[in-house]
Amino acid sequence: MKTFIKPKILQGTRDFLPEDMAKREYAMNKIKSAFINFGYDSIQTPAIEYAETILGKYGDEASKLVYRFKDNGGRDIALRYDQTVPFARLVATNFKNLPMPFKRYQIDRVWRGDRPAKGRYREFYQCDVDIIGTTNLLAEAEIAGVIAKVFTTIGFENFTIKFNSRRLINNILDSLKIPAEKQSAVIRILDKLEKVDRKGVIEELKPLINESSAKELLDIVSITGTTEEKLKLLDKYETKEIREFFSLARLFNIADKNLLFDPSLARGLDYYTGIIFEVFFPEVAIGAVCAGGRYDDLCSLFCPEQFSGVGVAFGFDRIIVAMEELGLFKDLTLNSQVLVTYFDDSTLATSVKLLSEIQQAGINAEIYFEPAKITKQMKYADKKQIPFVVICGPEEVSRNEVTIKMMKTGKQKTIPQNQITNYFKGYSEI
Amino acid sequence: MKTFIKPKILQGTRDFLPEDMAKREYAMNKIKSAFINFGYDSIQTPAIEYAETILGKYGDEASKLVYRFKDNGGRDIALRYDQTVPFARLVATNFKNLPMPFKRYQIDRVWRGDRPAKGRYREFYQCDVDIIGTTNLLAEAEIAGVIAKVFTTIGFENFTIKFNSRRLINNILDSLKIPAEKQSAVIRILDKLEKVDRKGVIEELKPLINESSAKELLDIVSITGTTEEKLKLLDKYETKEIREFFSLARLFNIADKNLLFDPSLARGLDYYTGIIFEVFFPEVAIGAVCAGGRYDDLCSLFCPEQFSGVGVAFGFDRIIVAMEELGLFKDLTLNSQVLVTYFDDSTLATSVKLLSEIQQAGINAEIYFEPAKITKQMKYADKKQIPFVVICGPEEVSRNEVTIKMMKTGKQKTIPQNQITNYFKGYSEI
Secondary structure, three states: OOOOOOOOOOOOOOOEOHHHHHHHHHHHHHHHHHHHHOOOEEOEOOOEEEHHHHHOOOOHHHHOOOOEEEOOOOOEEEEOOOOHHHHHHHHHHHHHHOOOOEEEEEEEEEEOOOOOEOOEOOEEEEEEEEEEOOOOHHHHHHHHHHHHHHHHHHOOOOOEEEEEEHHHHHHHHHHOOOOHHHHHHHHHHHOOHHHHOHHHHHHHHOOOOOHHHHHHHHHHHOOOOOHHHHHHHHHHHOOHHHHHHHHHHHHHOOOHHHEEEOOOOOOOOOOEEEEEEEEEOOOOOOOOOEEEEEEOOOOOOOOOOOOOEEEEEEEHHHHHHHHHHOOOOOOOOOOOOEEEOOOOOOOHHHHHHHHHHHHHOOOOEEEOOOOOOHHHHHHHHHHOOOOEEEEOOHHHHHOOEEEEEEOOOOOEEEEEHHHHHHHHHOOOOO | OOOOOOOOOOOOOOOEOHHHHHHHHHHHHHHHHHHHHOOOEEOEOOOEEEHHHHHOOOOHHHHOOOOEEEOOOOOEEEEOOOOHHHHHHHHHHHHHHOOOOEEEEEEEEEEOOOOOEOOEOOEEEEEEEEEEOOOOHHHHHHHHHHHHHHHHHHOOOOOEEEEEEHHHHHHHHHHOOOOHHHHHHHHHHHOOHHHHOHHHHHHHHOOOOOHHHHHHHHHHHOOOOOHHHHHHHHHHHOOHHHHHHHHHHHHHOOOHHHEEEOOOOOOOOOOEEEEEEEEEOOOOOOOOOEEEEEEOOOOOOOOOOOOOEEEEEEEHHHHHHHHHHOOOOOOOOOOOOEEEOOOOOOOHHHHHHHHHHHHHOOOOEEEOOOOOOHHHHHHHHHHOOOOEEEEOOHHHHHOOEEEEEEOOOOOEEEEEHHHHHHHHHOOOOO
């Protein structure tokens, strides 16, 4: 008896069928169009690189998640873990030939050997956008503008771009007499406030700082009010940078409700140095859908030249989940708009001729591949969500006519063959 | 002294900078649009799969080229080697829910640990298009139509779609009394005729068949003339399938010069069973840029259900090389069409306002990030190939005007600010 290989895939990886791909490509094209509208160009780096490059930046915890192996030549290789490190490596190699400031986007896969869970995959997409080579706060403001453009272009109305500054947090920690060498660790714990709650954060801070300082810190960063009110309360910690960013960001068509100064926003990663961002959908409990900020030295691993920059990464899979929940894929169809039937061999030449005319008018169309029963061909059209079926039987052919069936309503119309492209051009949904 | 990681990439892999990506995305979008115009939908499979799946089909020679490793859980994993095997695995899992016939395209990376050489990479793209679930020759004809559509859409005028049938070759080999069990090996050698020449092929055939049979075989498959003349000469080996394919293919708007019956075309892979294709650019010595054919049983590794199909893969990197050589990227620009200058802080608000208006009119535009000297900002526009610079200094702002510089000609024009979007909409190149 013949044995078969079980057709299974690795946990944490996914197949995408046409319906999935239609949604993913729709969302991806919207994201791209927002990046491009702001004049960003794309770059691409290899999926496989020297392990030394990929691992360079990460601590032990993250490097456990890197897929790493030896190739046939004994080279130590790893799969891309994020897009920041390869970007830094590319800039270190090419900065002399790049326009500066350099604006790029990068949409590609990354791999992490993480324990798979709901919404956590081993192979997934990141959408990164960065500006390097300028320290001007206009860059931070533009990134906020790009975030707003991405989400409004996709169709989200309610999104909250939370912002804060690492400098402000450091100033607050200084005022609480928390020594510089402890501040990174404190910030990493503060970053959990959204998930762990106040009590939990205080508990975690205890080994680092005394309880009263911890409470005072949380009181300071948890103040409420309008942006102006919060800034006034925090003025003694220096808010010039945040004030300047805020007034620049408001030039970029961001609705007031979409931009929120949150002094408790911390971000976990050490390498941020200025304004930081996290974006949430208030209606969808899915965590941050975009995050990033200002960093001082992108390429420090690879070269002595310093490149300051600001950038964010969009979590593509979370955005897809939120779009599903909010019904933002409602009217999406697959590619094919017209099915031309195959009646019999005597009418086939006419069917293909009509097919070609429809296609050449820029309408996506296909022909059924066998002279099957018309009900079978209709079933196929239904399954592929094709809105129009062009019926071209011997009777129609003898009269130089063609019958068009609208699948949604079931209505049919017979028209002269030479009016077929005009007929479809009249439908706005095509 | 600080040491740096050398910013190098693996041989056979590549970084793509904005200029490269503009070309690659342009070509890829053209290829996609041709697939979509024929009603193909896309699918995506993971880059990493169980090694058992990826290796299933290949002989020892190819499996040496597969990137294979153990993950942290000890699973035996491989990087995708081609798109056919993962497609077969996906169909075996999902065929009950797929429309049949099923038409899909798939454009993605594959990895091969091959010795890198000019035009041979370890990480590269394949563009696959297949129809499964029908044995009707209309499917082969449509694939020929898709090939023609892809290349004409990209802008190629001279391309040759060579076709033949495996059945015809088998019949010729039968008539020469070459036993069935030797025919695959003979076909694999015949496939080298383009590269090795007649003498070399006869030499390689000697261990398998006697020299006079080898010469007779080459005489038969090397006949010249029109398609009709060749078919007449070969009628005794049964040419019904080829005749039928040829007449169907001609319905699909393929220029006669683009379609060539070549009885010597063999294709190396065992799994083809009917019509086979290879496509060449006569003006560019780069080998086949597209190849494929009819196969009988896509999923035989994974399930007992049989799926016959026909499909081809386009060699994306070779197509890019040919487009370069033939100047098909001539008028391609990067994304940004307009640079708005940043004069000083008093004019910045107006600059950003104009930027937003231009962007919202659907024109890709950006602002310079620093109040640098105007010559520096112009240099930046030059480097990014930005055709228009919008100058918005204190004098312009005081008069509600703006000055537009066309970078190609150096000409400047001052217009009222509220006419800015109309101005750009008038340029067809935007």
